[in-house]
Amino acid sequence: MSLRVVILKEGEEVHEGDVVIDARGSPQFYDVIILSGRELRSIIATGAVEGGVPIGIGKYTKKPVASVVGSKIYIKGIPLSLYIEAGLLEKELLEALRKSGLDIDTTLRQLKEIVVAERRRYKKSPTLATLKKYLDGEESRLPPHLEDLLSGVDRDTLKKLFERLIDEVY
Secondary structure: OOOOEEEEOOOOOOOOOOEEEEOOOOOOOOEEEEEOOEEEEEEEEOOOOOOOEEEEEEOOOOOEEEEEEOOEEEEEEEEOHHHHHHOHHHHHHHHHHHHHHOOHHHHHHHHHHHHHHHHHHHOOOHHHHHHHHHHHOOOOOOOHHHHHHOOOOOHHHHHHHHHHHHHHHO
16 A cells, blocks of 8 residues: 655645645744654655544644645645655655554454453353454344444454454354
């Protein structure tokens, strides 16, 4: 998966892209962007974003500098040209965004706790049965408690997670 990163400069209109970096206007402040608990080295925040769901904050100002608007990620900042020329801008953003949705080991531990508790109480686990049906295509949606826990997990990753869960529980 690759991201289409669009950098908006003075006089340009919004283009199509997965990540839009708005470098227009005079800077309100300069700050380090923290996205998914990780400092971005390739972009310097120059202002706060308005609207959308904030996903990145300024390290020192604590203001929202990155947000999700619709299906796009909008960042108010200036990318460093060294990272653009070396092709590291997209790579760093992709790594940071990938970590935002999922920590596999934490998710596995939480699923394991649910399954073990269900097996102690009911002698079998409805969660395991539901996950198996979902992976086999018999169920189109997961129950809300599993959907919250597994948000951001695609089916391939979920299959691997399910196999690891079976190995650890049995």
